Amino acid sequence: MIRSFVRRSGRITLAQQRALDTLWPQYGVTADGILNFTELFGRNVPTYLEIGFGNGEALLAMAQRHPEFNYLGIEVHSPGVGHLLLQLSAQQLLNIRISDVDAVLVLQHHLPPHSLAGIHIFFPDPWPKPRHHKRRLIxxxxxxxxxxxxxxxxxLHLATDxxxxxxxxxxxxxxxxEFINHSGPGxxxxxxPQRPLTKFERRGHRLGHQVWDLVYRRLEI
Ligand SMILES: C[S@@+](CC[C@H](N)C(=O)[O-])C[C@H]1O[C@@H](n2cnc3c(N)ncnc32)[C@H](O)[C@@H]1O
Structure with missing residues (x-):
C-alpha cells in the first residue's frame, strides 16, 4: 500500500532528541509480533488509539482526562514524538504508549483483532494535489x-478541515x-466536546477553515 507520509528529517530540538534517547524505553513500543496491551500498559482496561498524533496535544489531553483508560499513539514524525515524550515525563503520565511505525503496518501486523475501544484520526494529511490523493490515509x-x-x-472518530x-x-x-454513521448516512x-482543541485546529479557525467530524460505530457483522 502506498505510504500516507514522507519521512522528513525535520527540525528536532536538543531537548526532543534527548527525550527520544532517554524516555523511549519507558513509553515507546517496539513490536515484533502482536502487542499484548495488558503487558504493555501493566493493566487490563479499555485502550484507545490515536493515529498521526502530530505533537500529541489531543492524545495528552485525553489521557490526562481519563487516567482510567490506556492510550496508544502512533506518529512517524520524530520531533512530534520527542515533544510528546517531554510532556509525558514532565507530567508523570503512565497511561500512554507510543509507536513510531507506519500506522498501516501497525494495523496489519501488531494490533490484536477487535482490541480497541475507539480510534481517533484527527486532521490526517490532506494531500491536496489530485495526483497525491492516493496517499491519503483514509x-x-x-x-x-x-x-x-x-x-x-x-x-471511529475522524476530523478534517x-x-x-x-x-x-x-x-x-x-x-x-462494518461501520454505522452515528449521525445517519450522509x-x-x-x-x-471530548475532542480536544489543538494548535492545528486553532490555526484552522484563524484561517477561517471549517472542520468536519465523522463518528462511526463498529457493527457486529
Ligand atoms: C496534519 S498532521 C495532524 C497532526 C495532529 N493529529 C493534529 O491534529 O495536530 C498529520 C500527522 O499524521 C502523521 N502520519 C501520516 N501518516 C501516518 C502513518 N501512516 N502512520 C503514522 N503517522 C502518520 C504525520 O506525520 C503527521 O504528523
Missing part, C-alpha cells in the same frame, strides 16, 4: 483494517458495512 483498504482492530460497538477529504471520508465510511457529526 481509503477503503485502510478502513477495512481499522474495522478488524476495533471492538464490536467501539467507535479539508472539504473534499471530508466528503471522501463520508463516502468511504458510509459504504463500509451526515457529519457536530464537533464532539
Amino acid at each position: 481509503q477503503p483498504a485502510v478502513v477495512k483494517l481499522l474495522a478488524t482492530v476495533i471492538q464490536i460497538n467501539g467507535y 479539508w472539504p473534499d477529504y471530508a466528503q471522501q471520508m463520508l463516502q468511504i465510511l458510509d459504504t463500509t458495512p 451526515y457529519f457529526t457536530p464537533r464532539p
Whole structure:
C-alpha cells in the first residue's frame, strides 16, 4: 500500500532528541509480533488509539482526562514524538504508549483483532494535489483494517478541515458495512466536546477553515 507520509528529517530540538534517547524505553513500543496491551500498559482496561498524533496535544489531553483508560499513539514524525515524550515525563503520565511505525503496518501486523475501544484520526494529511490523493490515509483498504482492530460497538472518530477529504471520508465510511454513521448516512457529526482543541485546529479557525467530524460505530457483522 502506498505510504500516507514522507519521512522528513525535520527540525528536532536538543531537548526532543534527548527525550527520544532517554524516555523511549519507558513509553515507546517496539513490536515484533502482536502487542499484548495488558503487558504493555501493566493493566487490563479499555485502550484507545490515536493515529498521526502530530505533537500529541489531543492524545495528552485525553489521557490526562481519563487516567482510567490506556492510550496508544502512533506518529512517524520524530520531533512530534520527542515533544510528546517531554510532556509525558514532565507530567508523570503512565497511561500512554507510543509507536513510531507506519500506522498501516501497525494495523496489519501488531494490533490484536477487535482490541480497541475507539480510534481517533484527527486532521490526517490532506494531500491536496489530485495526483497525491492516493496517499491519503483514509481509503477503503485502510478502513477495512481499522474495522478488524476495533471492538464490536467501539467507535471511529475522524476530523478534517479539508472539504473534499471530508466528503471522501463520508463516502468511504458510509459504504463500509462494518461501520454505522452515528449521525445517519450522509451526515457529519457536530464537533464532539471530548475532542480536544489543538494548535492545528486553532490555526484552522484563524484561517477561517471549517472542520468536519465523522463518528462511526463498529457493527457486529
Ligand atoms: C496534519 S498532521 C495532524 C497532526 C495532529 N493529529 C493534529 O491534529 O495536530 C498529520 C500527522 O499524521 C502523521 N502520519 C501520516 N501518516 C501516518 C502513518 N501512516 N502512520 C503514522 N503517522 C502518520 C504525520 O506525520 C503527521 O504528523
